[in-house]
Amino acid sequence: MAGGVARFWREIPQRYNIIGNKCGSCERVFFPPREACPHCRRKSLGKMEDIKLSGKGEIITYTIIHVGPEAFKEQVPYPVAIIKLEEGPQITAQIVDCNIDEVKIGMKVENTFRRIQEDGYTGAIYYGYKFKPVKE
Amino acid sequence: MRDVVVIGVGLTKFGELWDKSFRRLIAEAGSKAILDANIGGKDIDAMYIGSMSSGRFVGQEHVGALVADASGFSHLHIPATRVEGACASGGLAIREGYLSIASGMNDIVVVGGVEKMNDVGGNFATETLATAADQEWEAFFGVTFPGLYAMIAKRHMHEYGTTKEQLAQVAVKNHANGALNPYAQYQREITLEQVLNATMVARPLGLLDCSPVTDGAASVVLCAAEKAKEFTDKPVKIIASGQGSDTLALHSRRDICTLDATVHAAKMAYKQANLTPSDIDLAEVHDCFTIAEICAIEDLGFVEKGQGGKAVENKITTLDGSLPVNTSGGLKSKGHPVGATGVAQLVEIAQQLRREAEKRQVKDARIGLAHNIGGSGATCTVHILEAM
Amino acid sequence: MRDIGIVSYGSYIPRYRIKAGVIASVWGKDGATISRGLGINEKSVPSIDQDTATISVEAARSALKRCTIDPQDIGAIYIGSESHPYAVKPTGTIVGEAIGATPDLMVADYEFACKAGTAGVQSCTALVKADMIKYGLAVGADTSQAAPGDALEFSASAGGAAFIIGRDNVVATINHTLSFTTDTPDFWRRAERKYPSHGGRFTGTPAYFKHIISCATNLMQKVDTKPEDYDYAIFHQPNGKFPVSVAKKLGFTYDQIKQGLIVPYIGNTYSGASLVGLASVLDVAKPGERVFLTSYGSGAGSDGFDITITDKITELARDNAPTVAQMVEDKEYIDYGTYAKLTDLLYWE
Secondary structure (H helix, E strand, O other): OOOHHHHHHOOHHHHHHOEEEEEOOOOOEEOOOOOOOOOOHHHHOOOEEEEEOOOEEEEEEEEEEOOOOHHHHHHOOEEEEEEEEOOOOEEEEEEOOOOHHHOOOOOEEEEEEEEEEEOOOOOOEEEEEEEEEOOO | OOOEEEEEEEEOOOEOOOOOOHHHHHHHHHHHHHHHHOOOHHHOOEEEEEOOOHHHHOOOOOHHHHHHHHOOOHHHOOOEEEEOEOEOHHHHHHHHHHHHHHOOOOOEEEEEEEEEOOOOOHHHHHHHHHHHOOOOOOHHHOOOHHHHHHHHHHHHHHHHOOOHHHHHHHHHHHHHHHOOOOOOOOOOOOOHHHHHOOOEEEEOEEHHHEOOOOEEEEEEEEEEHHHHHHOOOOOEEEEEEEEEEOOOOHHHOOOOOOOHHHHHHHHHHHHHHOOOHHHOOEEEOOOOEHHHHHHHHHHOOOOOOOOHHHHHHOOOOOOOOOOOEOOOOHHHHHOOOHHHHHHHHHHHHHHHHOOOOHHHOOOOOOEEEEEEEEOOOOEEEEEEEEEO | OOOOEEEEEEEEOOOEEEEHHHHHHHOOOOHHHHHHHHOOOEEEEOOOOOOHHHHHHHHHHHHHHOOOOOHHHEEEEEEEOOOOOOOOOOOHHHHHHHOOOOOOOEEEEEOEOEOHHHHHHHHHHHHHHOOOOOEEEEEEEEEOOOOOOOHHHHOEOEEEEEEEEEOOOOOEEEEEEEEEOOOOOOEEOOOOOOOOEEOHHHHHHHHHHHHHHHHHHHHHHHHOOOHHHOOEEEEOOOOOOHHHHHHHHHOOOHHHHHOOOOHHHHOEOHHHHHHHHHHHHHHHOOOOOEEEEEOOEOOOEEEEEEEEEOHHHHOOOHHHOOOHHHHHHOOEEOOHHHHHHHOOOOOOO
16 A cells, blocks of 8 residues: 555554544534534534444445455455445445355445555555444 | 637547657647647647646656647746646646636637556556545555446446446447547447456446546647637637536445536536536537446436436437437547546537537537546536537 | 452454365365364364454454443453464554554563463463453464465464453453473474474374373362363364363363364364363353363463353353354355465465
């Protein structure tokens, strides 16, 4: 990943624990955290509060990547989805721990801690969230 | 605001142009446009160049000055500015040129768009295109650029029953048009079966649902309408210029299947031109992927939301349909040198309105629209042109 | 002084499995014979995005899901593994951040052959006893390596377990722990080598058996117990044969070790091996039951634990995280080609 370790390091709270933030004015939740609420704008300044999101949600749409970036080429074909989290924000993540044909719109998923990328065999390893189906 | 017209157009061949460098490409397109406009270097007040990622593709930034220099104008010290908005860089360059003339600051502006994509490997090219997506919150997690449009397609299928066959028909149509365009990267027709059976890239999009990696450049010369008669007797008027933006990441959009940046830019353009979508005779839309054309014809208001697939299936958008779309072959068949695309779209519309589109000529075309998208829809420009 | 012991626990086993017979067929061996000989039918394989850090995080998060402890009250983390993702750069800090325990705590990674995990349990127990911390988190986890074609390829697998040690709401009291330590080089991996080497049959009598038997005997002597005083016994399980055999030599029955014997289904998780067994016992244990555990690490020795399950086990939200048995069943089989890709056998530059 271009940019080196600092660029990854500063996002660790978001990548490891899905820390978003909430507008103190309208209560809307954002992920990744925003400087200001796009709805309340100046009213939200100084009132954006960090919150840990549950990491549970539902698949809104998905794809199966057959031609992946260099860092992901050993994983193809792999599913990627947009997930609507319980608290409202939508995020993009890989879906793991299931057959790729089981991935569906509306599927309930929860986050799991995985390696996302590494800077080759000698560089840093970057961890973060992926999602897996919720077991009934 | 002053009226602005196109007085010259120029295009290089699109494709894998191994013997042409970045600077040769843009100089060629620019020279053609300048000759076509019948102007000289001393007439040029400013240059605007659209280029998405010359830094990654050829390791060269500082493109504004480079293009002025490569065009032979270094001694004239013409203000030359590079404009970037991912795949909408070309459309943005047009708009900047348009605004600078409309404002009264400039009389004649050369707008160029260029991308030299084949000097890097396919993987690197794909990853460079993905820099148009949100690097931290999309690309980092393994989604590719085709993957983003595939997720739009999947949701569109889910909500509106759009089929993979309808997506494929976009590619078939655009290749049929591209077969008639001597500048197109792929001048050949393809069949529905070929599209449906193509290697999968990001489900549901296969290889033939995707626009290619292309080298190429395009240029137009813009002029204040009041001065155009000095240079040409076939000016094409830019009657509207719209632009919109949206969240960088697809997942943060109001609706996954609607490109609100398009809706906004189109609304702005229709208002300025005092037209409705039904007044448009032909359109060049941003079909980087087949689904993108379906979304575009919906979001530009040509058909109801969700009806784009059916419209394609019903052949409304073919060359002889009621609203021909992408008569040039579109990004799919003509090719998609990203920074050049938005400018090349204007070239096609101008040629159509000048009745110079030869085998692709849309009969009685009077008003044409060009729609250029950056990223998965975070930037959009819409220009409407009218024959004079 | 209140009892010290396990307050919560969690485990993690990757979903991929490869059958011993599939590996055997690649190397021209008979799978049935090998499975019978080793007592291993199949082993877990980490996916390409899993390593000791991710397994440790998942196990630790499961432990936290089962209790109501604020991660900020965890004062120490020890991650025992011989497959830390980095040679230099800790795993424990990754786990600390990922469970929300940072920054006011002490953390260290242990590498101490297959008993690095139980060494962490001992350290946490001591720190709690010394009142230096409220809770400590000890994890034993590995994505163990085996050279292609080596006997270890049939056993070296991936998994781990995490234990929160403290004084409040103890579900399993650690009555006593002691170690038996010598320098016995039966298995090693040199720095900068990808795969370990081993002493073949030397890993048996003078190594595994001597240390476990000595440690277990010393512990029972110290706490004045006999094998029949225990409801469950767990021994380090590099294969399915050694733990059964050592249990028999010490006077434990198969019924006592059955619940904690996981190696036949997932292979040898090294630093995780005896601790995944303990997690499996805690999945079903009832108040008053007594548990005996002896780990073993090559060239490291053995740690013995005498444990009593308390009434609090019924209050632990064991259903909030998957049991070892559930994870053993949740699996997807892969072929040798996929295994080779996932375990980096196909690496070239």
